[in-house]
Amino acid sequence: MSEKSFRQAINEALREEMRRDPDVFLIGEDIAGGTGGDGEEDAWGGVMGVTKGLLGEFGASRVIDTPISETAYIGAAAGAAVTGMRPVAELMFCDFAGVCFDQIMNQTAKLRYMLGGQAKVPLVIRMQCGGGFNAAAQHSQTLHGLFTHIPGLKVVMPSNPYEAKGLLIESIRDDDPVMFMEHKFMYDDKGEVPDESYAIPLGEAYYSRDGEDITICALGRMVNLCNQAADDLAQENIGCTVIDLRSTSPLDEESICESVEETGRLVVVDEGYPRCGFAADIAALAAVRAQPALRAPVKLVTPPHTTIPFAPTLEELYIPSVDRIKQGIKETLAA
Amino acid sequence: MAGKIQAIVMPKLGLSMTEGMVAKWHVEEGAKVAPGDMIAEIETSKITNELQAHGAGVIRGSLAEEGVDLPVGGLLCVLADEASSEGEIEAFIAAFKPLDSDRIEVAEAEEASDDARRPQRKDDKARPNPSGQQPPPDDSRIPATPSARRAAARAGINLAEVTPTGTRGRVTREDVEKAAAAAQSAAAPPAQSAATALSGEAYEEVPLTSMRQTIAKRLTASKQAAPHFRLVAEANVDRMLDLRSDLDRGMEDGKISINDLLVKAAAAALMQVPAVNIQFDGSAMRRYAAAHVAVAVALEEGLLTPVIRNANHKSVMEISSEIKELSRRAKLGSLQLDELEGGTFTVSNLGMFGIKAFDAIINPPQAAILAVGATEQRLIPSAGGKRAATIITATLSCDHRVVDGATGARFMQAFKALVEHPYQLLI
Numbered sequence: 054m055s056e057k058s059f060r061q062a063i064n065e066a067l068r069e070e071m072r073r074d075p076d077v078f079l080i081g082e083d084i085a086g087g088t089g090g091d092g093e094e095d096a097w098g099g100v101m102g103v104t105k106g107l108l109g110e111f112g113a114s115r116v117i118d119t120p121i122s123e124t125a126y127i128g129a130a131a132g133a134a135v136t137g138m139r140p141v142a143e144l145m146f147c148d149f150a151g152v153c154f155d156q157i158m159n160q161t162a163k164l165r166y167m168l169g170g171q172a173k174v175p176l177v178i179r180m181q182c183g184g185g186f187n188a189a190a191q192h193s194q195t196l197h198g199l200f201t202h203i204p205g206l207k208v209v210m211p212s213n214p215y216e217a218k219g220l221l222i223e224s225i226r227d228d229d230p231v232m233f234m235e236h237k238f239m240y241d242d243k244g245e246v247p248d249e250s251y252a253i254p255l256g257e258a259y260y261s262r263d264g265e266d267i268t269i270c271a272l273g274r275m276v277n278l279c280n281q282a283a284d285d286l287a288q289e290n291i292g293c294t295v296i297d298l299r300s301t302s303p304l305d306e307e308s309i310c311e312s313v314e315e316t317g318r319l320v321v322v323d324e325g326y327p328r329c330g331f332a333a334d335i336a337a338l339a340a341v342r343a344q345p346a347l348r349a350p351v352k353l354v355t356p357p358h359t360t361i362p363f364a365p366t367l368e369e370l371y372i373p374s375v376d377r378i379k380q381g382i383k384e385t386l387a388a
Numbered sequence: 389m390a391g392k393i394q395a396i397v398m399p400k401l402g403l404s405m406t407e408g409m410v411a412k413w414h415v416e417e418g419a420k421v422a423p424g425d426m427i428a429e430i431e432t433s434k435i436t437n438e439l440q441a442h443g444a445g446v447i448r449g450s451l452a453e454e455g456v457d458l459p460v461g462g463l464l465c466v467l468a469d470e471a472s473s474e475g476e477i478e479a480f481i482a483a484f485k486p487l488d489s490d491r492i493e494v495a496e497a498e499e500a501s502d503d504a505r506r507p508q509r510k511d512d513k514a515r516p517n518p519s520g521q522q523p524p525p526d527d528s529r530i531p532a533t534p535s536a537r538r539a540a541a542r543a544g545i546n547l548a549e550v551t552p553t554g555t556r557g558r559v560t561r562e563d564v565e566k567a568a569a570a571a572q573s574a575a576a577p578p579a580q581s582a583a584t585a586l587s588g589e590a591y592e593e594v595p596l597t598s599m600r601q602t603i604a605k606r607l608t609a610s611k612q613a614a615p616h617f618r619l620v621a622e623a624n625v626d627r628m629l630d631l632r633s634d635l636d637r638g639m640e641d642g643k644i645s646i647n648d649l650l651v652k653a654a655a656a657a658l659m660q661v662p663a664v665n666i667q668f669d670g671s672a673m674r675r676y677a678a679a680h681v682a683v684a685v686a687l688e689e690g691l692l693t694p695v696i697r698n699a700n701h702k703s704v705m706e707i708s709s710e711i712k713e714l715s716r717r718a719k720l721g722s723l724q725l726d727e728l729e730g731g732t733f734t735v736s737n738l739g740m741f742g743i744k745a746f747d748a749i750i751n752p753p754q755a756a757i758l759a760v761g762a763t764e765q766r767l768i769p770s771a772g773g774k775r776a777a778t779i780i781t782a783t784l785s786c787d788h789r790v791v792d793g794a795t796g797a798r799f800m801q802a803f804k805a806l807v808e809h810p811y812q813l814l815i
Contacts, residue, residue, distance in 0.1 A: 256555070260534040296534075307554050311535035311561045 057246040062214035066221035078115040081143030123153035134176035144180035162205030183236040189363040198330035200232045201301040207231040209300045212276035214244035219253030236274040256303030264292025267318040282378040317348035327355040349388035354381040393468040408432040433602035532559035543568040599690040614787040621800045623807040648708035655679040655699035657802040667753040682731030695731040745781035755787040
């Protein structure tokens with residue numbers, strides 16, 4: 054066990070799975086090179102440096118740089134998966150799903166069903182998500198809600214380096230397509246990560262804080278903000294259970310409902326768009342399955358339903374903050 | 389020294405047995421046993437059998453807990469000589485792999501390897517345990533919801549001992565609460581639990597036997613899954629009563645009952661309407677060439693349905709003596725699992741209690757059951773006015789998923805004809 058960054062944890066997961074299984078390969082834009090073609094290879098390892106060093110160990114046949122066409126290489130990865138390979142494609146920003154959405158929504162997600170289970174699509178699409186970088190409307194979105202809406206896709210969002218390694222290994226071993234969403238704010242976050250290989254099952258939530266007064270559900274980077282809020286409120290003798298859902302599809306409904314039944318109060322924190330989104334989905338779940346236990350209306354802490362602003366001051370207001378989460382918790386406790 | 393240590397495992401008492409429990413240990417840890425000594429009583433959902441020692445030695449290692457289901461081949465205890473050290477025993481137990489490799493066990497092995505991938509979090513810590521009980525042994529690799537894990541820690545329950553009902557075999561909090569309640573009622577003496585009655589009424593809490601649990605589970609499933617419909621028919625049994633007294637004449641022992649003749653008639657009717665002589669598992673229908681007729685036998689603590697195999701090929705005498713033998717052994721609890729399985733049809737008779745007619749619940753995977761009431765004297769219209777007749781009422785319950793009304797009706801028609809012309813049963 055040693056301290057590693059989120060970036061290193063993902064790199065380690067890819068390396069271990071590529072060593073374990075020769076069918077695993079990487080494909081994407083700039084995941085090997087990226088400096089402009091003067092003969093220098095393995096310069097960047099992707100736009101965030103996540104795949105750095107893998108070209109040297111596994112060679113260009115397993116770390117494949119592609120032209121700038123998501124349509125082409127996500128389609129190629131889906132096809133390779135159907136033939137039995139286990140590709141890990143890097144989509145760079147989840148916003149770019151827009152240019153390959155037919156490959157994701159109509160091909161990848163549907164082939165197993167349309168071929169009557171005779172084919173499977175063990176494809177992982179890694180991508181960055183999240184705002185806070187002043188990267189404007191087309192490079193800051195968190196689109197897990199969009200992917201979760203589509204049956205046939207699994208959607209995973211790790212909250213720290215430990216989770217990132219275990220969940221990515223499980224995603225690569227999974228026989229269904231997995232949208233693996235990495236918050237771009239977190240690549241330098243550090244945490245304890247075991248050196249050995251381990252997998253965290255999909256669809257099993259983790260209580261990252263444990264308290265008896267209120268339940269808070271979140272994913273990815275929002276889990277850390279919720280943990281901070283919970284730690285602050287613990288000083289005021291408010292006990293929060295923070296549920297890190299790890300994946301939205303499959304969703305650990307049991308763990309959410311069990312906690313809501315215990316606390317009677319629920320706050321959902323999410324960075325995605327609110328309409329028809331993850332937070333609304335969890336609120337609906339609580340209303341359908343745990344309504345008798347609820348002692349206050351469910352609180353949703355999300356951005357407003359609008360495009361992410363470029364102006365730094367507005368973007369800061371847009372993304373849920375520790376203060377907004379604490380306020381939401383207190384309002385729910387007072388209701 | 390490993391050669392002198394051997395595992396005593398959950399025996400396979402019937403072809404389809406996949407798990408069983410120790411109902412009662414007859415030895416303690418450290419007891420010396422000789423070949424043939426009774427070690428324990430093994431109970432499955434259907435029967436209780438003795439487990440005997442196959443070799444001589446000393447019972448070592450901890451004994452499997454009474455009342456807990458174990459897979460066939462699962463470790464019950466260890467038989468070793470006195471020279472084996474504790475360390476050797478422990479190493480043997482640690483290295484032990486279940487012996488039987490049937491399907492269920494393969495699935496379990498897969499689950500175990502899944503668990504091996506389940507890491508323990510460094511910061512995994514349950515809430516403090518206010519009851520101050522001993523923490524349970526390490527169960528961190530048992531799949532469970534976080535809330536269930538916490539509840540188990542509080543109640544001092546090992547997750548490995550909880551029956552999981554959650555998604556992908558996870559233990560939920562409700563499962564833990566049930567296990568905790570069961571542990572509590574098992575621990576509390578009956579008098580004490582009677583005293584806890586809310587209304588102040590005295591009652592005795594009786595934990596369900598494995599047989600009772602199976603009855604509850606299977607009949608609930610049957611009533612929920614199988615759309616039952618009933619066909620009621622009356623039959624004149626005067627000639628059958630005549631036949632019986634003819635057959636009984638001169639017989640030293642083991643008189644023939646009307647029920648024996650009715651079972652034979654049902655088997656013969658099944659041959660005439662084979663569409664009722666089936667098993668159905670929810671997806672495929674199995675049509676049988678021979679009629680394997682199960683007979684309901686009431687016991688103190690439940691009921692069993694031993695099967696008369698190939699009843700259509702057997703004589704009335706053979707059926708009669710077989711029913712007597714199976715009922716006798718059912719009451720002794722010495723039926724083999726194989727004698728309880730494979731039925732294609734059931735006959736249940738409550739006539740001896742004076743019940744006129746009743747509805748029976750189908751015993752899956754069968755698709756029909758015949759409920760027979762008492763014989764009664766009636767006046768029926770006849771050419772010269774009225775005459776006395778002896779009538780029985782029989783009710784056929786059918787699973788409409790696989791048996792249609794007309795099919796069931798044809799069976800009842802054939803059955804009634806055979807009952808009213810019983811000499812055909814002797815051919």
